[in-house]
Amino acid sequence: MVHSVGGWVSLAALLVIGPRTGRFLPDGVHMKIHGSNLPLSVLGVLLLWIGWFGFNGGSTFAMNDQVAAIITNTFLAGASGTMVTLTIGWIIRKRADAELVIFGSLAGLVAITASAHAVNTVSALVIGGIGGAVMLGVEYLLDYLHIDDAVGAVPVHLGAGVWGTLAVAIFGKEEILHTGLNRGEQLLVQASGIGVCFLWAFGTSYGLFLLINRFFPLRVSLDDEYIGLNVSEHGATTELHDMFSTMNNQARTGDMSLRVPVEPFTEVGQIAERYNWVMDALQKEAAKTESSLREKELLLREIHHRVKNNLQVISSLLSLQSRSSKDKHAIEMAQESQNRIKVMALIHEKLYRSKDFANVDFNDYIKNLVNDLFVSYKVSTSRISLKMDIENISLGIDTAIPTGLIINELVTNCLKYAFRPDKDGEIRISLRLLDNGKKELIVSDNGVGLPDSLDIKKAESLGLRMITNLTERSLHGTVTINRKNGTEFQIIFKEKEYKDRVNARNI
Incomplete structure (x- = not known):
């Protein structure tokens, strides 16, 4: 009982x-x-x-x-x-x-x-x-x-x-x-x-x-x-508890300098000693890797800087060449080529000034690109207003360059052809991430619009052909045109994955 x-x-x-x-x-x-x-x-x-x-x-x-x-x-x-x-x-x-x-x-x-x-x-x-x-x-x-x-x-x-x-x-x-x-x-x-x-x-x-x-x-x-x-209640501890506590702190903080207390005359102490040996070796290798990464970062920064400088030299040469020409068509072509080169130079400038050498902050990039176009074509924002709705999206360089070139061509066409000299207008640019992971770029204006008979895939204009080719071949996307109340280009595309980029370069 x-x-x-x-x-x-x-x-x-x-x-x-x-x-x-x-x-x-x-x-x-x-x-x-x-x-x-x-x-x-x-x-x-x-x-x-x-x-x-x-x-x-x-x-x-x-x-x-x-x-x-x-x-x-x-x-x-x-x-x-x-x-x-x-x-x-x-x-x-x-x-x-x-x-x-x-x-x-x-x-x-x-x-x-x-x-x-x-x-x-x-x-x-x-x-x-x-x-x-x-x-x-x-x-x-x-x-x-x-x-x-x-x-x-x-x-x-x-x-x-x-x-x-x-x-x-x-x-x-x-x-x-x-x-x-x-x-x-x-x-x-x-x-x-x-x-x-x-x-x-x-x-x-x-x-x-x-x-x-x-x-x-x-x-x-x-x-x-x-x-x-x-x-927790008695403050007692064991070697195993001390070892696990140190390992948990190391996993939580990422501090590779932490070491496990060692009692050399026990099995747990011998395990702790060898764990510390492994951590010593890892810390040395991590220091070497970090040093190598810093060297590579400096190298990448220098590469982007030099590419940007070389592109600017090419742009300057085109500018000098256009000044000696009296052919308006040649001057216009030189100016368009300069703007396209500036698109790529601006991306490399963003990369070498950034801590991230692989991705470009497109919100800031689009604003700088479009403002440069307004200055290049001497268009006042008081006559043609600009509205932008850009989400915080970063794009890799292989996606950023064709996307930037597309925006350059679309905004250039708006500034040159969409509005009559005596009329005010509006250009709208939006970039957002869709639920399926793809991106949606929309560039629209309330100008005179494109002719209904115009097929951009068969257009003689280099700019329109560039828009189609860059979207379909470089971005694997689609172009949709809405001709109501002006012109609206909707481009749906996805960012290139690393494997896609490697395969594309091996073809």
């Missing part, structure tokens, strides 16, 4: 506190959380056996002829509980589980405690064996009900304790019990005692735990549960 009381109180506590985090997963998987030191646990059980001899044997309060039989029955029941539990576990789990040695032997010892003085050796073997089987059944029942008993208190002390209480009536010798009851009457008394114990021990403790938990939560926080109560 003593063990049953402990088992009922344990069950009440488990129902109030709940299972450990990760014990029962949402997908229905039951994760077994093993103890930290199995050999030490087995040693503790062996010490309990010795203590049980004193507990059961000493219950006579005298060194008489009963003591030897009581100790023998205690030993046999514990051994029987172990063997029966291991056998059932082998059949079910297909292995000899060391934990069953612990729980099976304890269940046998608990089961025999009440009747150790009143049964023979054969009965002791049966009581202990059935106690182990009952313990295993209760363990599976708790698992099925998602009740997490970390130390097996309920299966061992409640399950085997209840069975041990009933076993007194079933196997106890009537001449030793001296109750004056037959086995049936004695069994009813034992069962009544179990019921009273349940009502008192479980009912009282469950209500008390609920009351305490309402004002002082019995369950610790998730953080404390994760690091362990020996650390």
Whole structure:
């Protein structure tokens, strides 16, 4: 009955506190959380056996002829509980589980405690064996009900304790019990005692735990549960905990200079020492890689800077050449070529001034490009207004250059042909990211519009042919023209992935 009381109180506590985090997963998987030191646990059980001899044997309060039989029955029941539990576990789990040695032997010892003085050796073997089987059944029942008993208190002390209480009536010798009851009457008394114990021990403790938990939560926080109560409540630590703490900090901060504390005379210390060796080597290689990256960044910056300068030289040469020409058509062609070169030069300028050498901030780029076109064609924004709706989008250089050239051609056409000299107008530019990952570029004006008969794929204009070819071949996109209330070019395209760029260069 003593063990049953402990088992009922344990069950009440488990129902109030709940299972450990990760014990029962949402997908229905039951994760077994093993103890930290199995050999030490087995040693503790062996010490309990010795203590049980004193507990059961000493219950006579005298060194008489009963003591030897009581100790023998205690030993046999514990051994029987172990063997029966291991056998059932082998059949079910297909292995000899060391934990069953612990729980099976304890269940046998608990089961025999009440009747150790009143049964023979054969009965002791049966009581202990059935106690182990009952313990295993209760363990599976708790698992099925998602009740997490970390130390097996309920299966061992409640399950085997209840069975041990009933076993007194079933196997106890009537001449030793001296109750004056037959086995049936004695069994009813034992069962009544179990019921009273349940009502008192479980009912009282469950209500008390609920009351305490309402004002002082019995369950610790998730953080404390994760690091362990020996650390969170007592400030205790271990080499393994120190090593994991350092590794967690390193993973969180990325600080490769952190090192694990080393105790050279333990296995964990030797692991920590070799981990530090690995980190030393990684830090040296990381320093080399960082130095190499800085050199490459400087090289890329210089390349973009020189490409931009060379493009500006070409633009200047075209400007000088156009000044010596009197042919208006040649001058116009030179000016358009200069603007196209400026499109590419501006991208390289953005790249070498940026920390990111692979992508161009297109919001800022479009604004600079369009403003340069207004200045180049001497168009006042008071006559032709400009409205832009550009999302914060960055494009790689292989996408940015054709996109910039397309915008240059579209805005140039607007400035040159869309508006009558005596009329005001408006140019609208938008660039946004679509839900499917593609980009949408729209350039529109409210000018005179394009002729309905014009097919831009067959147009003689170099600018219109460039728009079509760049969209379809370089950007793998589509061009749609809306001729209502002026002209609107809608271009849907996707940015080139790295593999696309490599394959395109290998063709």
